[in-house]
Amino acid sequence: MFEFxxxxxxxxxxxxxxxxxxxxxxxxxxxxxxxxFSERLGPNRVGPFGVLxxxxxxxxxxxxxxxxxxxxxxxxxxxxxIVVPVVMLLSFAVIPFAPGVxxxxxxxxxxxxxxxxxxxxYSAMLGGIASNNKFALLGGLRAAGQxxxxxxxxxxxxxxxxxxxxxxxMRELVEAQKDxxxxxxxxxxxxxxxxxxxxxxxxxxxxxxxxxxxxxSGFNTEYSGMKFGLFFVGEYIGMFLLAMLIPVxxxxxxxxxxxWDIGPPLVSGLLWMTIxxxxxxxxxxxxxxxxxxxxxxxxxxxxWLVMLxxxxxxxxxxxxxxxxxxx
Amino acid sequence: MFKAIGKQxxxxxxxxxxxxxxxxxxxxxxxxxxxxxxxxxxxxxxxxRIILTRDPDGEERCVAxxxxxxxxxxxxxxxxxTEDENGRWYPEFFRINFSRCIMCGFCEEACPTHAIQLTPxxxxxxxxxxxxxxxxxxxxxxxxxxxHDYNFYKIxxxxxxGKGKGEARNELPPVDRRSLLP
Numbered sequence: 221m222f223e224f225x226x227x228x229x230x231x232x233x234x235x236x237x238x239x240x241x242x243x244x245x246x247x248x249x250x251x252x253x254x255x256x257f258s259e260r261l262g263p264n265r266v267g268p269f270g271v272l273x274x275x276x277x278x279x280x281x282x283x284x285x286x287x288x289x290x291x292x293x294x295x296x297x298x299x300x301x302i303v304v305p306v307v308m309l310l311s312f313a314v315i316p317f318a319p320g321v322x323x324x325x326x327x328x329x330x331x332x333x334x335x336x337x338x339x340x341x342y343s344a345m346l347g348g349i350a351s352n353n354k355f356a357l358l359g360g361l362r363a364a365g366q367x368x369x370x371x372x373x374x375x376x377x378x379x380x381x382x383x384x385x386x387x388x389x390m391r392e393l394v395e396a397q398k399d400x401x402x403x404x405x406x407x408x409x410x411x412x413x414x415x416x417x418x419x420x421x422x423x424x425x426x427x428x429x430x431x432x433x434x435x436x437s438g439f440n441t442e443y444s445g446m447k448f449g450l451f452f453v454g455e456y457i458g459m460f461l462l463a464m465l466i467p468v469x470x471x472x473x474x475x476x477x478x479x480w481d482i483g484p485p486l487v488s489g490l491l492w493m494t495i496x497x498x499x500x501x502x503x504x505x506x507x508x509x510x511x512x513x514x515x516x517x518x519x520x521x522x523x524w525l526v527m528l529x530x531x532x533x534x535x536x537x538x539x540x541x542x543x544x545x546x547x
Numbered sequence: 548m549f550k551a552i553g554k555q556x557x558x559x560x561x562x563x564x565x566x567x568x569x570x571x572x573x574x575x576x577x578x579x580x581x582x583x584x585x586x587x588x589x590x591x592x593x594x595x596r597i598i599l600t601r602d603p604d605g606e607e608r609c610v611a612x613x614x615x616x617x618x619x620x621x622x623x624x625x626x627x628x629t630e631d632e633n634g635r636w637y638p639e640f641f642r643i644n645f646s647r648c649i650m651c652g653f654c655e656e657a658c659p660t661h662a663i664q665l666t667p668x669x670x671x672x673x674x675x676x677x678x679x680x681x682x683x684x685x686x687x688x689x690x691x692x693x694x695h696d697y698n699f700y701k702i703x704x705x706x707x708x709g710k711g712k713g714e715a716r717n718e719l720p721p722v723d724r725r726s727l728l729p
Contacts, residue, residue: 255579256572256577257570257573259572259575259576259577259579260579261579506566506570507566509569510568510569511566
């Protein structure tokens with residue numbers, strides 16, 4: 221029960237703790253890095269290097285008045301922000317952190333994550349509709365269109381990985397990358413997955429659902445206090461999820477590159493997973509700092525006219541190669 | 548077909564270049580000045596806190612001409628002229644409401660005696676609105692400010708106690724008009 225094995229209490233507490241603490245710290249990390257990328261210092265006043273900034277932010281959000289607009293649909297308005305963090309936390313159940321560390325070893329792990337990500341779209345949609353505000357409605361519409369259409373390419377792009385790994389189980393997918401990471405044979409799928417993942421988590425440059433310059437704050441315009449905080453935390457957990465999903469699917473998960481194992485498999489696995497996840501988190505922050513938001517029609521055109529053919533082509537070629545090698 | 552593919556590749560490549568350029572900013576020197584810990588350099592001509600100066604003899608420069616109050620676009624200066632036993636004019640009270648002041652410096656430009664001057668000090672925040680209203684004793688300094696040699700009564704032709712007509716710098720003695728008759 222108190223040893224590191226999949227589904228043990230220690231494992232579950234570890235995963236939950238790591239995810240929640242990381243998601244909270246990401247608020248500070250992101251602002252600090254955005255500052256560095258624009259030659260500023262970022263928040264550095266609260267605590268050493270400003271590490272307690274997240275606590276200050278959360279304290280401010282909790283003590284803020286929790287206001288429900290009188291014109292809103294009250295129950296939907298309250299439920300909507302709860303959906304996204306819950307769903308994102310549930311997705312972490314199948315993420316393999318290291319050999320023996322994880323909440324459950326589901327044989328349809330990948331499908332579970334997509335089911336949960338699909339549910340995540342409801343949060344923005346319900347929030348937008350329940351607010352009864354034209355900008356919130358526009359944001360909700362955009363979120364719905366964007367997340368549902370990009371989920372299609374996201375799903376198709378990783379079918380190549382599933383074919384090569386011959387499994388939907390995340391741990392088996394990682395083990396299948398012992399001889400070589402999937403990023404090399406699946407480079408196109410990897411590109412499509414990263415772009416679609418960014419759109420799926422509504423992160424920059426695909427933040428059209430929020431789009432401050434156009435529709436105030438999109439679907440969370442009417443939200444304040446901790447209800448807004450839940451949307452916020454959900455988004456950061458989603459970013460953390462994506463930053464762990466990319467290494468697991470394409471960069472060998474906990475496996476060390478070139479056999480650079482350090483210590484026992486558990487320590488080495490956690491270390492390499494941390495390094496890879498950190499790299500992708502910094503990459504997402506860099507993308508936010510550097511790239512501009514496309515127009516909505518550009519987003520949709522890019523999705524259906526470029527990403528869909530690309531991912532289908534990738535699927536076709538991978539399938540042909542796998543069939544040829546198998547015969 | 549190939550043109551479209553090439554265009555998409557070019558678009559992707561330009562995004563990669565953007566990412567690389569922005570990433571290099573991580574290693575550049577930061578522009579931020581950590582203000583409360585490090586004081587920024589304030590230029591001598593910065594228009595900040597307003598002071599009233601004295602002439603080199605230590606007397607008040609202000610002659611209560613009201614030109615600053617007229618020039619002030621937000622009407623934040625109020626003063627009342629009075630006169631001492633020597634005939635020098637000076638303000639009985641001189642009041643600036645800094646909660647209105649926009650630090651435009653028009654008063655300094657309007658002042659004929661270099662009395663009112665703006666300084667590089669900008670730390671003027673107060674907790675109570677009424678504390679933003681400054682009286683003469685708050686603004687009057689002992690020195691001459693930016694113009695060390697200027698002394699209005701030594702130059703102007705106005706007669707005051709201790710300096711009669713024609714005794715100012717570059718001033719000729721007064722002419723008796725009757726002696727100019729043809």
